[in-house]
Amino acid sequence: MNAxxxxxxxxxxCVAAAGPLARARWVWRAPRTGxxxxxxxxxxxxxSAVGLLLALGLAPYxxxxxxxxxxxxxxxVRGDVTPLAVLVVLGLLSALDLVIGLLWTWCSVLRVRRRxxxxxxxVARRDDAAPGAFVLDHxxxxxxxxxxxxxxxxxxxxALTALTRDQVDAVLDHEHxxxxxxxxxxxxxxxxxxxxLPKVRLVRSVARAVAxxxxxxxxxxASLRHGAQPLAAALRRxxxxxxxxxxxxxxxxxxxxxxxxxxxxxxxxxAVRWSVLVGGLVLVSTPLSFLVR
Amino acid sequence: xxxxxxxxxxAMDVLWDRGEPVAVRDVVxxxxxxxxxxxxxxxxxxxxxxxGFVRREAGEGRAWYYAPVASREQYVARLMLxxxxxxxxxxxxxxxxxxxxxxxxxxxxxxxLDER
Numbered sequence: 001m002n003a004x005x006x007x008x009x010x011x012x013x014c015v016a017a018a019g020p021l022a023r024a025r026w027v028w029r030a031p032r033t034g035x036x037x038x039x040x041x042x043x044x045x046x047x048s049a050v051g052l053l054l055a056l057g058l059a060p061y062x063x064x065x066x067x068x069x070x071x072x073x074x075x076x077v078r079g080d081v082t083p084l085a086v087l088v089v090l091g092l093l094s095a096l097d098l099v100i101g102l103l104w105t106w107c108s109v110l111r112v113r114r115r116x117x118x119x120x121x122x123v124a125r126r127d128d129a130a131p132g133a134f135v136l137d138h139x140x141x142x143x144x145x146x147x148x149x150x151x152x153x154x155x156x157x158x159a160l161t162a163l164t165r166d167q168v169d170a171v172l173d174h175e176h177x178x179x180x181x182x183x184x185x186x187x188x189x190x191x192x193x194x195x196x197l198p199k200v201r202l203v204r205s206v207a208r209a210v211a212x213x214x215x216x217x218x219x220x221x222a223s224l225r226h227g228a229q230p231l232a233a234a235l236r237r238x239x240x241x242x243x244x245x246x247x248x249x250x251x252x253x254x255x256x257x258x259x260x261x262x263x264x265x266x267x268x269x270x271a272v273r274w275s276v277l278v279g280g281l282v283l284v285s286t287p288l289s290f291l292v293r
Numbered sequence: 294x295x296x297x298x299x300x301x302x303x304a305m306d307v308l309w310d311r312g313e314p315v316a317v318r319d320v321v322x323x324x325x326x327x328x329x330x331x332x333x334x335x336x337x338x339x340x341x342x343x344x345g346f347v348r349r350e351a352g353e354g355r356a357w358y359y360a361p362v363a364s365r366e367q368y369v370a371r372l373m374l375x376x377x378x379x380x381x382x383x384x385x386x387x388x389x390x391x392x393x394x395x396x397x398x399x400x401x402x403x404x405x406l407d408e409r
Contacts, residue, residue: 112386122305123368143390144376178388238391
């Protein structure tokens, strides 16, 4: 029962912390730490949710979870099944569900990207004004990254017209940071979680918070090279074309927050960053200690 | 440079410029400065057909004729929609700098795709 209590406590802690952390501004001052913290929190949540079901279902064996699971399988094969087996099966199924959700999202993402790259190869051109990037001839202001083993950065001709040379460089650096640091892999588990639990509002706000931190990390990387000014100006230029409301409104919050950050939020002190990470590690070590023996 | 990707692009440009189904030998002729073999051009066109970019139809005699499935503008519009995550689960597939399009603009972009 000890295991179940610990896992339940970890689960409650994860869920309770997620809401405030998704709204927290202090993580904006250390985007990379924030991203790591979310990854540790997400992992703790998944492990303790699955672990809790297993711990409850395997309680009669009064043994560590891996040992008890082995005995449970032996018993189940012999046809010796208790009503608590429902919980064990539920635990295994939810673990499977998470893994399948992850693979499914990954495959669909890869499919979209492959198609996108194929089309890009046919219609995009190179331009001296945007070194290392593909340029699409279109009046709309657009800049993005197609992540992958060899990521591609794309800019519209509209963006080239709207932005100064400095701003173009800063935007390109921002996009290259996404590709270099494989931010798509950071986002993957969180959007997979959204597809596994589509109705849970907390999950969506967590995914949004992580996405914002990823943008902020790319901003941080670009402003190290070019200063905050050109990037902020480019963001404003992108933002000015946007509607006050409607389907795309959610992005407003993100741009405003990024501008705030670029305007001069001081970085989080190193000691604080490390304490946060240690906290995250302690959290994830709890479910791990019960699931791995 | 005559890499396969680059040839596909050149062949596509020929098809887009003609605006009507084109026979393989006409594509060879249009790309004469590259000095390509007939079979090379055929391979390139068949690759494009396999990827769904061109349609192959039987013409007069034994020749095959090739035509683009969609216009260059439609493909660009599709990329723009992808890039702006306006079409379903594209959010993780691409990382865009910031939303930059008004709802009416996005609507116009979607319509550009539907026009065939």
